[in-house]
Every structure is written in structure tokens, then in C-alpha cells.
Amino acid sequence: MTDKEIILDRDDLDDTVDIEEIAGDDEETEVEEPVDDSDSDDDGGVTPPGRRSRAEKMATKQRSISISEFFxxxxxxxxxxxxxxxxxxxxxxxxxxxxxxxxxxxxxxxxxxxxxxxxxxxxxxxxxxxxxxxxxxxxxxxxxxxxxxxxxxxxxxxxxxxxxxxxxxxxxxxxxxxxxxxxxxxxxxxxxxxxxxxxxxxxxxxxxxxxxxxxxxxxxxxxxxxxxxxxxxxxxxxxxxxxxxxxxxxxxxxxxxxxxxxxxxxxPRVSEQLPPEAQEIRPHPYGVELGMLMKILRETSARTLSGALQHEFSRVTPNVAQKICEEAGVPISRAPKRLKGEEIEAIHKAIPKVKIMAPSATAIVPIGERLMRRGLAREISDAEFYISKSRPPSVYKGNPFLVEVALAYGGELKGIVDTSEMDDRSIAGIEFDEEKTVAAALLELPGFTRKKAGELADKAGVARRMRVKKLTDDEFEALRVTYNEMSRKEAKSSPAQIIRLANRVPLLYQQKACAISRAIMDINWRRYGITQPKGGFPQGALVIIVHLASVWVPFTSESKEAVAHYNEIISEMKLAIQLCARELGNYLQKKDKLRAARERKDIFARYTGELARAISNITGKDAVKIQELIETATERYTIANFETEKPDMEAEEAYQTPKKSKSTGDGEDDASGDEWDTDGNGADADTDDQAGEAVEEGVDDQPDDDPGDGEDTDPDDDESGAADEDDSDGDDSDLTPEPSAASRGSLAPKSHGKKRQQSLFFDFEGDDDE
Amino acid sequence: MMNKKSKRVKFLINQMAETTLKELELQKNPLLTIPVRALSNTVFNEEEGMLKMGDSTQERLFFHQGMAKKFMQTFLVASACTELLEVDKTTSIRDLFYMTKHTLSKGENTFDEQDESDPIIEDLEVCLGTLREDLHLFASNKGTMVGNITVVDAGDTINCRRVGSGGWGIPSIVEDHVIKFGKTEADFILLVEKDAVWRRLNEDKFWKTHNCIMLQSGGQTSRGVRRLIRRMHEELGLPVYVLVDNDPWGLYIYSVLKQGSINLAYDSIRMAVPKARFIGLSSFDREAFDLPDVVTISLNKKDEARARQMMEYPWFADKKWQREMKKMLDSRVKLELEALSARGISFITDIYLPQKLNNDDYLD
The missing domain is CATH 3.30.565.10 (Histidine kinase-like ATPase, C-terminal domain)
Known part of the structure; x- marks a missing residue:
């Protein structure tokens, strides 16, 4: 840990301390409450009537608190x-x-x-x-x-x-x-x-x-x-x-x-390559707070305003400095230390109006789309779909940051730690008190009520009153298996697992207070085919990883558990999550279509044999050949349409904002930077909307069975009493005209946008952004 | 050996199958075009006084989730009919249901209920432009007849004057290769909706005293009854009177006999009797025949709705019908035929019918 440099003055290292003494210190150093008793004063002063104490007396209790004491x-x-x-x-x-x-x-x-x-x-x-x-x-x-x-x-x-x-x-x-x-x-x-x-x-x-x-x-x-x-x-x-x-x-x-x-x-490690070293940078002018700007200008060693701006900030060229000064109406040659408050305020207001290059991305090192996905796929190996996206660097309060997101969806997500492999008598990582009865012990499982615990014991065939220590290994295993089944069923309606990372550090606590959670909840997941209660987390077999990399991660507290709510950060997070969610939506949509196609195929297959025999009976032709004929045609009318379509690379690229291709990707960032776009999300938001529509279009694609307009039917004859007679027309659906073949989307997949067609199974080795 | 008609029907079915095969070969979605049997595709031909099927058709595709099964069922029925035609046998539509009911995979059946196969038969009829009889199918017998007529039923001579209290059972197929008419003296035909009332009239020998032919249909008229009445009306030149309950449903029985049903509009031309006369019970009969209030039944909501619906039908647009139905709605009661017995056990035979007939008190 050589990164700790000498900053504070030297201390005598040979000093030793008695542990008892420290414990005593602890008692002593407690900051005492002000004492009410004025009689005990020994400085001889008199407390005025109606007052509890005097300044002099209070001063005796006022002293500095060491940071260690405070903590x-x-x-x-x-x-x-x-x-x-x-x-x-x-x-x-x-x-x-x-x-x-x-x-x-x-x-x-x-x-x-x-x-x-x-x-x-x-x-x-x-x-x-x-x-x-x-x-x-x-x-x-x-x-x-x-x-x-x-x-x-x-x-x-x-x-x-x-x-x-x-x-x-x-x-x-x-x-x-x-x-x-x-x-x-x-x-x-x-x-x-x-x-x-x-x-x-x-x-x-x-x-x-x-x-x-x-x-x-x-x-x-x-x-x-x-x-x-x-x-x-x-x-x-x-x-x-x-x-x-x-x-x-x-x-x-x-x-x-x-x-x-x-x-x-x-x-084990997934990559044998160290991430590139993060460079130290100066603050970027965008997002610098007024107070900070004042402090910087007051403390700068530069003699002119222009020089100060160039020297103290990154990405400020002489040209940029001049533009800022012109915009603020402050001469570039002014001495920074003599600037008046209003002038600094004018400069502060002028900064956002001037186009300034993005801060160097060398100060931030993303995990990288590919490695994030691989890391996720290693820990959660049984998902059916993985996707990851990086956003180009952005800035908040003059600090560059970058958001990366990875999603795993579907399959039987067991959660990131597969505790079933741990070699002990625990369920969901919880070890039970061996003295307790089964029913009581199971109450310790997350979200378990008395009723649910009983249910689990019953389903597993274990006596509720049995003590845990008397359970055989088989019985315990039965409980574990049953629990897993139950939780799998619940998983469908349980919230997605969210992994929050800040500068590669997992954040485990205060999930609700975190900007990452806000970003996830702000997104309309239903648009992507994921269930989501109003204003809540998306639900289902979904793992969401959000990584915020920044030179300075704004935490809500020193325990570093939740990212503070900066609009710039939340907005970037949302964009990154939406990029992933959109791909997930496309995947789900495609999957839905395939499933529908398979279902259709099943339906046709069910009737093929009967139809072939009937036609054979009528025409005297070979039933087997007729069946083959129908089966061949079935292919054409069901799944074949989807399987033959190639993923459209154009669409793939359309998701990426132009600036992205240059400025991100596994840390090989281009130091030259790109044009900065402070609000940077207008265009992205639009494309997102389109994707949403695409998903919704897809839902409509199912063939409509019966338009079911009851008004055409004639309920007249229901009571005719002639059960086997003509006038029973309860079967209205059949009599209603169906849409013609040409107008039905089911048989004409051409109607939905080819642009959005993607390969079904995401090949996470194949689409490197490197 | 197949007769000419059977050969033609077999040819039509074969053609349907061959067309489907051709479509499959071309990898087209096999398609059956079936005329729509619904009110929307029913036209009231005022000139002829009957309901006729319009030009709308529906497409039944095999490669369509909602239609695949019906498509298969249509061919299943067609295949069974081919067999019937080949061996020159006729069977009931119930029989056909069992002939074609198989188990598909996963416990699914080709047909679950006869309710499912009956409409498919009708689809096939309209699709091929043939009649059920030509497909060698019939419904179970329904309806009985008695009166001054002799018929030859499948070669057996039936004297309808001597068919006892039960009458002669009207077969489902009454085309002239099955039923021929012999000697008749009757002046008119009387269709009674209810078996019990028909029995009263038969016991009282109403047909003898008034020289007529009496039929009962046991509710809604079957195709056989309708076709027989139509043939007698046309071939023997006899007027037809209809005696039904005084409620919307009774009125609709009359309506179906008169101008055909919506579902079988394609068959109207063979079955409708546009000149059929509605003799009773009329809503005005309650006052005319001084029936006590106690025998009336209040109209329920369903009755009222049905009556209003029928008032909209173009074939009931005439003032006299509107007046009749309005009367029913206004009085808010309905009457069963049996209500007449409140005035005496043979009131219907001795007073009601004679009086109505004599006064030509009917609607048409």
C-alpha cells in the first residue's frame, strides 16, 4: 500500500500505548453534557438570575473534539x-x-x-x-x-x-x-x-x-x-x-x-489484464459550484483570469477561456484574486454557455462492457440472456463519471451466491438453531410467516414439531429442495436483484437511498416486457448491475453505501439501463414471437393427422403423403419466418450514440475527448421511445382469432326446443367473417419493422466493443 | 349404386379436397369459403316473402390458430359424408357426431359435443351448396300428423285418418323420393306448437269436423315438418294456419315457418310458407274470448327484449304485426294455448278455433 504518501508531519513511531490506558481514555474523552449546577462553579463568577450558565463557565467545557473521538x-x-x-x-x-x-x-x-x-x-x-x-x-x-x-x-x-x-x-x-x-x-x-x-x-x-x-x-x-x-x-x-x-x-x-x-x-479471475491506470485530472468547468469556483480563483497561482481558467481546469484552451470571459463580460487579463463576487458569478453563469471538450476519460476506468458481462455470466451462469452497455463519460460538478450497466435475465437465477453448494446445514444461507423446532426455525427464513413455515415443513414431509438437531440429512435436504421450489415460484414476483457498484466497489446497504435505485425505478420496465409495480423495482428473474465510475463518487454518507442523487448521474444511469433494457425487450419480444410461433405450430400439428386422413378418405390419395404436404406447408406458416431472418447490424449500431464509439470501451479511452453535450440525452431518449413502440407493436402481432362481434349473431332460436335442429346458432364466432389472410400479421411477418430484428441469442463473446 | 344426386355431391366434396391439396402444394394457406349464416347476411326478400342468404362469405383457413380445428372438422364431416354416399346409407346427425368423434393428442377430441358438429354440417351444406339430405344426413324424427290425407312413406301407405291418438311420426327427410302424397280431402293445414293441444284437438276429432290436416311440432319446427308443410301447401294447394302460444317465442315459430330462419336462410326457398296464417293466440284474444286474468303470465325481461327485437325485423314491419306485438308489450302478459281451457276443456275445439276460422281472424 505504497499509495499512502507522507502528507502529515512525522510522528514518533516508537511510542507504545497500554491497552488499558486506551480504554480509560475512551471514558475520559466523552464529551460531557453541559452541567446544570451553577453552585459547583469554581471560577468565582455569578450566574445572572434566570440564566442557567454564563459564557465563561461554558467556555471551560468547550474544547476541540478529535476526529477519532467523533467517529x-x-x-x-x-x-x-x-x-x-x-x-x-x-x-x-x-x-x-x-x-x-x-x-x-x-x-x-x-x-x-x-x-x-x-x-x-x-x-x-x-x-x-x-x-x-x-x-x-x-x-x-x-x-x-x-x-x-x-x-x-x-x-x-x-x-x-x-x-x-x-x-x-x-x-x-x-x-x-x-x-x-x-x-x-x-x-x-x-x-x-x-x-x-x-x-x-x-x-x-x-x-x-x-x-x-x-x-x-x-x-x-x-x-x-x-x-x-x-x-x-x-x-x-x-x-x-x-x-x-x-x-x-x-x-x-x-x-x-x-x-x-x-x-x-x-x-478466479476472468481477465488476465489489469485495467488501465486511472490518471489524475483537474476539475472540468462544467458543473463546478460557485463556491468552488471562488475558492479556486482565490487560491490560484495564475496571474490572469484566462491563465487561471486554463491552469486550474481541464479542457480549457486559451480560446475556451476567452469565450468564457467574453460571455461573462470580464476581461481575460484580470487578476483572478481581485475578481469581485459578481464577476465570478458571471463567469460561473457563462461556463455552461461555452462548448468545452469532455473531461479526459483517462481519469475514469470502466470495467468494460465485455468484462462486465463475463463477470456477470460467471457468477450467474444459468441466465438465458446477458447484456451490458457502457455510456460515454459525462460530468457532474466538474467530475467526470461514467455509467456501465449489465443485465442477466431469465433461466433460474439462483442469486449471486449459490449457497446450496455450501457444505453445511443451512437454507438460503441461514443456519438454524439446532434446539428449535422445525416450524420455529424456518421462521428465520426471509419473509417467512408461521403459516408459510408450516407449509414448507408439510410439503417437505417433515414434522413441524421435530427439533432441527434431530433432522436427518435427507430430511434437511428435502426442506432445502422444497424451499428452493417455493422461492423459485415466488421469484417471478420478487424484485430484480440489484448490484450497485461504485468505482468497482459493491454497495450493499441503503439500497433505497441510492441514486442507482432511483434510476432503475424511474424507468418504465413494462415497456420492455418486464413486470413492475407502480414506482417500484422491476420484477422477475432479473439481475441488474449498475457501475458508476468517477473521480469522485458522491456518496450520501461517509460509510459509502448510497450514491447521492445528482440529476446528471441519474440521467446517465437511466440511459445506460435503458440501452440494456431495450435489448432485453427486443429479446423478450422475439422470444414471445417464437413461442407464439411454436404454439401455432403445435396447434396445426395437432390437426394435421386428422385432416390428412379425411382428405385421403375423400380423394383416395395416400394419407402419409398428404400429411407430409401439410407439414411442409406448416413450416412456412409458423416458425420458419423467424428463424431465417438474420440479425440486422444496422439496428445494432443505431443504439449507440455517435460519441460512444470513440470515448469508451474497456478503458482504451481516447484522451482527446469529444464534443461535450451537457444535457446529452435528447437523442437517446428519442430512440428509446421508438424501441418502446417496437415492443408494443410486437404484442399486437398475434393472430386475432375471432373478432367476436356478438351483434351479428342471432340469439333467437335458443329456446326452440329442437336440440338437434337447425336453428341452434350459439357458435357465433365461427359465423363471423374473419379478416383476410393478407391483412393478418400472423402470416405476414413483413409488417413489423425489420430494423428491430436482432439475433435471438445474445452472443456475449461476439459483440465486443473493443 | 350411387344415384345421380349422390354422385354430384361426392364430386363436390372431392373437388373441395382437391382444391385444398393444390393449395398445400403451392404452400398456400388452404382456404374454404363459407357463406355466412348470420343475421348480418340475411336478407328479407319482400317480393317472395322469405328470408334469403346474402352474399357475405367467411374464409376458413387451416393455418390460423382460431380456425385450424374447424377447418379440420369440416373435412372430417365431409369425409364421413363421402362414406355415407359411397355405401348409399343415411344416418342421423347424432350418428355422424359419433362417427367423427375421435381423440386427438393430449385428450383433445375432434368434437366434444354434438353442438359442435351440427354447425359444421350446416357449414358444409352451404359451402357445397347442397342440402343435408343430399349429404345423407337427417335429424331425429320430430312432429306428428293426423288428418284427412294419405301419404306414402318409403313405400308404405299411411292413412292419416287412422293413426290413433299418437298420429303419424313425421320423418326428418320428406323429399319426394321418401314421401309421396295420396288421396286427400282436407281444406287446410293446422300447425299446433304444442303436442298437448294437438292431442286435445285430435281427441275431439277437430280435423274430422273441420276437414283439415293437423300437425304438431313440439316447439320450434324441424326441417322435416317445415318441408312437409311447404310441400303440402304447394303441391296440394292448402292454406296453412299456425296456432302457437301468445308470446314472442310462439310468434317466432310462426315467423320461421313463414319466411325461414336466419341460420337456414339458404334453405328458405324450399321450406318457407310466406302465406302461412297466424291464427292465434293473439294478444287481442284475451279480451275477445273473455279469458280470466288468472291464466295470464307476466312477461319477463327476456320476453320483452325478444318482443322488441322482433318488432325491428323487416318482415314484422307491417302495421298489423306492430299492433299485435305492441299489444303484447302494453298488456305485459303472455298466454299459453292451454289458457283457453279456463273456459272449458274443449273450448279450443268447439269455440275458439271455429270462431277464428269463420271470421278469418288471422294475421299473415
Whole structure:
């Protein structure tokens, strides 16, 4: 983890601290409530009548709060609000750091995550990476001091941002178990591996080294971080398993090995190629807030306004700077530091009116359409349709960002972690209390009521009152199988699984608050043939991955769980999702047509034999030959029409916006950039509408059986009493004229737009955007 | 051996099959053109006083989800008729239903109910332009006859004056190769809707005292009854009187006899009796014959709707019919023929009918 550079002043590393002392510190440093009792004052002042206290007296209680103290009291801000989440956050921070370090050093990451049960409710979380290692003197600061890092001050895509995460994890461990963080790191084969045990002084936000020795290390270079925490290991949703699986999807170049209390998982790498290194860039003028602009202009070293704009912002050429100044009515030669507030405001207003090139995409590194799809296909191998799309880079608040989306649809999506392969007595990742009865234990399953639990036990043929520990393996298996069946049935109406990624980091919590969720819910999925309750998530066997890559991901809080709602970001997300959804819609439409064609074929096939025999009987000709004749003709009138049509490449291209072909694609971005289109979605929105219509057209394509106009029929004779007589004409449908063959879409597929014809089965190897 | 008519029908069926084969060879969607049997395609020919089928046709395609089965069924029926023609045998439409009912795959049957096969037979009739009789099919016998006439039924001479209380059963096929008329003295024909009323009249020997032929149809008239009446009316020159309940349904029985049914409009020319006379019960009879209110039945909603619907039919457009039906709707009651018995067990024989006939109190 060499990415942490020296930014803060040096600290004496040899200072050690007693663990007891730290615990005591913790008590002491609590910020006390103002005390009501004025009699205890010892400064001799008198509190005026009717007042509770005086400024002087209150001043004695006012002091600075260290950042460490603050976070110790506000653990939820960092994602340590519950024992289960604490484990997750610890793993997450360690993995983020390891991946960032590997990538920066240009090493294909190999991570080993281990979670061991210690005594009581303590767990040991260890991550071992093959990264560059950390130089000895930096280790204490990186792991023992909050807000120490290399990433906060740069505008560049990375997982970690503020340098809080891993030290906060260590701090949490220290607070709950009283044990120090253990770090082993080695930077090169010829150098020794150093083992540090660190504690964080909450008052001073300074690390103290407890142990510092040289030890053996299995790798030539790399870092191992081990933190003991009080935590709860959870399976299923929000589990480490799920997090690591999603991490593997987001990082196809990483190999991840996991040893948990309940078994092991391996996520081999999908790609042997490191993503290109993200470059650091200056902010882009579009979207820069007024306050930020003021700050930049005040602090710039440039002497002229033009120079400041060019120097402090990316993509501002002399020409662009001049245009901005002209638009704002401010001379280009003005000294930036002397600009008046109104002038800066005018400049701020002028910026959007000037065409400025897109920020360099080199600062953001997408996963890439192909790798996203492959990663998804590896984790969810049994879907019937995969699709992924990347949007060209866009900008919010001067920060370039890019959205990528992948969808998996259909088949029997088991969810990203197939817990059925885990070797234990659990259902849906939940391990039951062996002492409980079956009916009571099953209540722990997500969404299970007493009634449902009973139903499951009954269906599986297991006595409800039996204790879990008395279940045989077969009986347990029966429960598991039955549960899977039940959940599969429910899956049709359960919401799609949403995987949110920000700079390749899975976001597991606060799904509702996230801009990604907003974007997904804002889309009319019904248009694409997916069920969706009003204003809700789409439903069915659908997995949606949305990746937001940006130099600065705007999170709603420091625990980094939900992307903030920026219109620019939501709009790009929607466009990317719609690109995928449209392809999915086309696929479903095609599938529907095929199914309808097959159904039709079935119908005709059912009557072919009878018809052939009847005609043979009448004409005296060979029934077998007649049957063959009918079967041949059947082909022409059913499926043949769809199978012979080739996918239309033109249509495929039509989906891509012109700028896309240049500026995106597996990180090989063109640094020159393209014309920037700030609102950039007008044209896309239009094409989307067309696609929607295409889908709707398709629905109408079914042959209409009976127009069913009852008015033509004659109900007169129903009561004639002559059951076997002429006047029974209840069968109105048959008597109604049918549309002529030519006007029926069913037999004339030419009527729907060829433009939208696509290959049915998406070949995810074949349509590379590289 | 097949007679000339049978040969012709067999040829028509064969032609239909060959056309389909040709279409299949050309990979066309096989098509049967079937005249539409519905009100929309029924024209009232005022000149002839009967309903006739219009020119609308429907297309029945094999390669069409909604029509494939009916297409197959049509050929199934045609195939069975070919067999009947070849062996020169006649069978009932119920029999045909069983002849053609097979199980297809997945428990689906070619036909589930006779209700399904009967319309297919009618489709085939209109499609080929032949009659059911020519396809060697008949319905079960329905209707009886008694009166001053002798008929020859399949070679057996039937003296309808001596057919007891049950009368002679009218066969389904009454074409002249089956039924021939012998000696008759009757002056008119009386069709009674109800068997019970017909029995009353027969017991009272009404046909003897009034020198007529009496038929009962047991509700709506079958093709056999209609064709027989038409033949007697035409060949023997006898006027036809119709005696039905005083309700819309009774009136429609008269209507079908008079100008044909919507469903079988193509057959009207052989069956309709445009000059048939409606003798009763009229809505005005309640007052004319002083029938007590207690024997009336209130019109239900269905009755009223049906009456209003019939008032729209062009063949009931005439003032006298409008008046008749309006009277029924206004009085809001209907009368069964049996209501006449309120005035005495043989009131219908002794007073009602004679009086109506004598006064020429009928509608036509």
C-alpha cells in the first residue's frame, strides 16, 4: 500500500500505548453534557438570575473534539453500526485498499480473505494481498490514524477516498475487543517483512506501535491486515459471500479466495489484464459550484483570469477561456484574486454557455462492457440472456463519471451466491438453531410467516414439531429442495436483484437511498416486457448491475453505501439501463414471437393427422403423403419466418450514440475527448421511445382469432326446443367473417419493422466493443 | 349404386379436397369459403316473402390458430359424408357426431359435443351448396300428423285418418323420393306448437269436423315438418294456419315457418310458407274470448327484449304485426294455448278455433 504518501508531519513511531490506558481514555474523552449546577462553579463568577450558565463557565467545557473521538461516538457514519455490518465494513475497507494498491502498482490482485471465529463473539478478519507492500515507516499512520491517505487530495478514480476506512476498522476492533491491529507487510523479496501491532490514540488521532518485529511472510511482496472485532457473521443477503462475489464481478482481473466460518469460496479471475491506470485530472468547468469556483480563483497561482481558467481546469484552451470571459463580460487579463463576487458569478453563469471538450476519460476506468458481462455470466451462469452497455463519460460538478450497466435475465437465477453448494446445514444461507423446532426455525427464513413455515415443513414431509438437531440429512435436504421450489415460484414476483457498484466497489446497504435505485425505478420496465409495480423495482428473474465510475463518487454518507442523487448521474444511469433494457425487450419480444410461433405450430400439428386422413378418405390419395404436404406447408406458416431472418447490424449500431464509439470501451479511452453535450440525452431518449413502440407493436402481432362481434349473431332460436335442429346458432364466432389472410400479421411477418430484428441469442463473446 | 344426386355431391366434396391439396402444394394457406349464416347476411326478400342468404362469405383457413380445428372438422364431416354416399346409407346427425368423434393428442377430441358438429354440417351444406339430405344426413324424427290425407312413406301407405291418438311420426327427410302424397280431402293445414293441444284437438276429432290436416311440432319446427308443410301447401294447394302460444317465442315459430330462419336462410326457398296464417293466440284474444286474468303470465325481461327485437325485423314491419306485438308489450302478459281451457276443456275445439276460422281472424 505504497499509495499512502507522507502528507502529515512525522510522528514518533516508537511510542507504545497500554491497552488499558486506551480504554480509560475512551471514558475520559466523552464529551460531557453541559452541567446544570451553577453552585459547583469554581471560577468565582455569578450566574445572572434566570440564566442557567454564563459564557465563561461554558467556555471551560468547550474544547476541540478529535476526529477519532467523533467517529468513536458516531460509528454508524463509517458503517459500524451493527456487529454484522462491522464485519462487512472491515472486510470491505481492507479489500478496497488491497485492490487499489495492487492496481496502482500494476500487479494483478490476488486476495485471501479469512474470517475466523475467536472466543465469545469475537472474530478475526484477515486480508492478505500480493500488493506492493508498505514501507515500514508509513505503516503506523496508514492503519493507525484517521484521515491519512493519498487519495483525498487527488481527482482520480479509486476505491478509497478519504483515508478513513481501514483505520476506522482498526479503531472499531480496538474499541470492541481491546486488541491492536496486526499488519504484516513486505515490499520486496530482498527485504524483511515487518509485523506491526498498532493501537490508535483516540484523543490525539495518533497511532501507537505495540509491537514491531520482523517475521516470515509467504509472498515476495504484499500486505496482511488482521483485525479482531466483536461482530456477527451473517450469510445470505448482505453477507461477506455476497460482497465478495459482487467484488469479483466488479473486478474481473482479481482473484479472490475466501475462507469463512462456513466454508470456502473461490472467485478466479476472468481477465488476465489489469485495467488501465486511472490518471489524475483537474476539475472540468462544467458543473463546478460557485463556491468552488471562488475558492479556486482565490487560491490560484495564475496571474490572469484566462491563465487561471486554463491552469486550474481541464479542457480549457486559451480560446475556451476567452469565450468564457467574453460571455461573462470580464476581461481575460484580470487578476483572478481581485475578481469581485459578481464577476465570478458571471463567469460561473457563462461556463455552461461555452462548448468545452469532455473531461479526459483517462481519469475514469470502466470495467468494460465485455468484462462486465463475463463477470456477470460467471457468477450467474444459468441466465438465458446477458447484456451490458457502457455510456460515454459525462460530468457532474466538474467530475467526470461514467455509467456501465449489465443485465442477466431469465433461466433460474439462483442469486449471486449459490449457497446450496455450501457444505453445511443451512437454507438460503441461514443456519438454524439446532434446539428449535422445525416450524420455529424456518421462521428465520426471509419473509417467512408461521403459516408459510408450516407449509414448507408439510410439503417437505417433515414434522413441524421435530427439533432441527434431530433432522436427518435427507430430511434437511428435502426442506432445502422444497424451499428452493417455493422461492423459485415466488421469484417471478420478487424484485430484480440489484448490484450497485461504485468505482468497482459493491454497495450493499441503503439500497433505497441510492441514486442507482432511483434510476432503475424511474424507468418504465413494462415497456420492455418486464413486470413492475407502480414506482417500484422491476420484477422477475432479473439481475441488474449498475457501475458508476468517477473521480469522485458522491456518496450520501461517509460509510459509502448510497450514491447521492445528482440529476446528471441519474440521467446517465437511466440511459445506460435503458440501452440494456431495450435489448432485453427486443429479446423478450422475439422470444414471445417464437413461442407464439411454436404454439401455432403445435396447434396445426395437432390437426394435421386428422385432416390428412379425411382428405385421403375423400380423394383416395395416400394419407402419409398428404400429411407430409401439410407439414411442409406448416413450416412456412409458423416458425420458419423467424428463424431465417438474420440479425440486422444496422439496428445494432443505431443504439449507440455517435460519441460512444470513440470515448469508451474497456478503458482504451481516447484522451482527446469529444464534443461535450451537457444535457446529452435528447437523442437517446428519442430512440428509446421508438424501441418502446417496437415492443408494443410486437404484442399486437398475434393472430386475432375471432373478432367476436356478438351483434351479428342471432340469439333467437335458443329456446326452440329442437336440440338437434337447425336453428341452434350459439357458435357465433365461427359465423363471423374473419379478416383476410393478407391483412393478418400472423402470416405476414413483413409488417413489423425489420430494423428491430436482432439475433435471438445474445452472443456475449461476439459483440465486443473493443 | 350411387344415384345421380349422390354422385354430384361426392364430386363436390372431392373437388373441395382437391382444391385444398393444390393449395398445400403451392404452400398456400388452404382456404374454404363459407357463406355466412348470420343475421348480418340475411336478407328479407319482400317480393317472395322469405328470408334469403346474402352474399357475405367467411374464409376458413387451416393455418390460423382460431380456425385450424374447424377447418379440420369440416373435412372430417365431409369425409364421413363421402362414406355415407359411397355405401348409399343415411344416418342421423347424432350418428355422424359419433362417427367423427375421435381423440386427438393430449385428450383433445375432434368434437366434444354434438353442438359442435351440427354447425359444421350446416357449414358444409352451404359451402357445397347442397342440402343435408343430399349429404345423407337427417335429424331425429320430430312432429306428428293426423288428418284427412294419405301419404306414402318409403313405400308404405299411411292413412292419416287412422293413426290413433299418437298420429303419424313425421320423418326428418320428406323429399319426394321418401314421401309421396295420396288421396286427400282436407281444406287446410293446422300447425299446433304444442303436442298437448294437438292431442286435445285430435281427441275431439277437430280435423274430422273441420276437414283439415293437423300437425304438431313440439316447439320450434324441424326441417322435416317445415318441408312437409311447404310441400303440402304447394303441391296440394292448402292454406296453412299456425296456432302457437301468445308470446314472442310462439310468434317466432310462426315467423320461421313463414319466411325461414336466419341460420337456414339458404334453405328458405324450399321450406318457407310466406302465406302461412297466424291464427292465434293473439294478444287481442284475451279480451275477445273473455279469458280470466288468472291464466295470464307476466312477461319477463327476456320476453320483452325478444318482443322488441322482433318488432325491428323487416318482415314484422307491417302495421298489423306492430299492433299485435305492441299489444303484447302494453298488456305485459303472455298466454299459453292451454289458457283457453279456463273456459272449458274443449273450448279450443268447439269455440275458439271455429270462431277464428269463420271470421278469418288471422294475421299473415
Amino acid at each position: 468513536a461516538k458516531n460509528k454508524q457514519l463509517l458503517g459500524f453500526d451493527s456487529p454484522a455490518r462491522a464485519v462487512m465494513t472491515t472486510v470491505k475497507e481492507a479489500v478496497d485498499n488491497a485492490l487499489d494498491a495492487c492496481e496502482e502498482a500494476g500487479i494483478l490482485p490476488e486476495l485471501h480473505v479469512t474470517i475466523e471465529n475467536l472466543e465469545d463473539d469475537k472474530l478475526r478478519v484477515t486480508t492478505l494481498d500480493n500488493g506492493p507492500g508498505i514501507v515500514k515507516k508509513q505503516i503506523p499512520k496508514i492503519f493507525g490514524q484517521l484521515l491519512y491517505g493519498s487519495k483525498f487530495h487527488s481527482l482520480k478514480q479509486s476505491r478509497g477516498q478519504q483515508g478513513i476506512g481501514i483505520s476506522a476498522a482498526g479503531m472499531y476492533g480496538q474499541l470492541t475487543t481491546g486488541r491492536p491491529v496486526c499488519i504484516i507487510s513486505r515490499t520486496a523479496p530482498d527485504k524483511p517483512a515487518h509485523l506491526f501491532e498498532l493501537v490508535l490514540d483516540l484523543k490525539s488521532n495518533r497511532p501507537r506501535v505495540v509491537t514491531d518485529t520482523e517475521v516470515e511472510f509467504p509472498h515476495d511482496h504484499g500486505t496482511s491486515v488482521s483485525i479482531d472485532i466483536v461482530g456477527v457473521y451473517k450469510s445470505g443477503r448482505h453477507s461477506i459471500d455476497e460482497y465478495l462475489a459482487q467484488t469479483a464481478v466488479a473486478n474481473p482481473h482479481a482473484a479472490i479466495y475466501y475462507d469463512g466460518p462456513r466454508g470456502s469460496l473461490v472467485f
